[in-house]
Amino acid sequence: MKTRPALAAAALAVIGLGTAACGGGVAAGAESAPAAVAKTTASEAVAAPAQAQAPAKALKGKVIVIDPGHNGGNYKRPDVINKQVDVLTQKKACDTTGTATNDGYSEAAFTWDVSVRLAKLLRAEGATVKMTRENNTGVGPCITQRAAIGNKAKADLAISIHADGAGSTSHGFHVIMPKKINGPVDPVVAKSAKLGLAVRNAVKKQTGMPYANYIGKNALDYRSDLGGLNLSTVPKVFIESGNMRNAGDAAKMKSSSWRQELAEALAGSFQTYLK
């Protein structure tokens, strides 16, 4: 949907459809990003007996692209993020601000924090991890570019991390998977569905976040309006981790220990999928 630049603050683009969209156009303040820690664990090679070799790392040789939704600086540049891009099934905004909790914890800060935690876990298991943005203070990239990064990396899988901004009584998480659109994503629709199921199961089991009560079925939803999915040639899903406008979900998402649980659930689900 379109917004007019003349609407000043309201000019921030709105993503998606209806109340379920996570692009509430909230110009939340940029939160400080956690330091990107990506140290590989030192192997305990030294004076160990020959038979005590470190076990093979579960994700060695795998390439994983993490797309932290939105960006902390998006609200400053409606001229950039409102630019229309072609997502094959429609034209839509290059990017959006994302939503925020009622007390101002932004979706962009949340997705960045979870992504950094996830990248660290995946790298510790030997994966090559690429992120679609390098910090939470910039603008964009466009959703088309976010898909292109996964494609260029020939990723074994990609995930776009989001949180929703729905009505206050709506709660829970859901996973979004691509549909066939007679386009580039078609060959990876089946694999994406398998990935989505693994993600759904792990998040349900490990995080205490319930299935969304307002969208999808058993936390699974399929869409053809998202550029990040339509343009992906690698298996890819979105997770809407919870509803930032619901008090219970927001409390979880504001908790660093819950964000760590979510990152661990996602990392585990990737191992399940890639097995």
Ligand SMILES: [Zn+2]
């Ligand atoms: Zn979002």
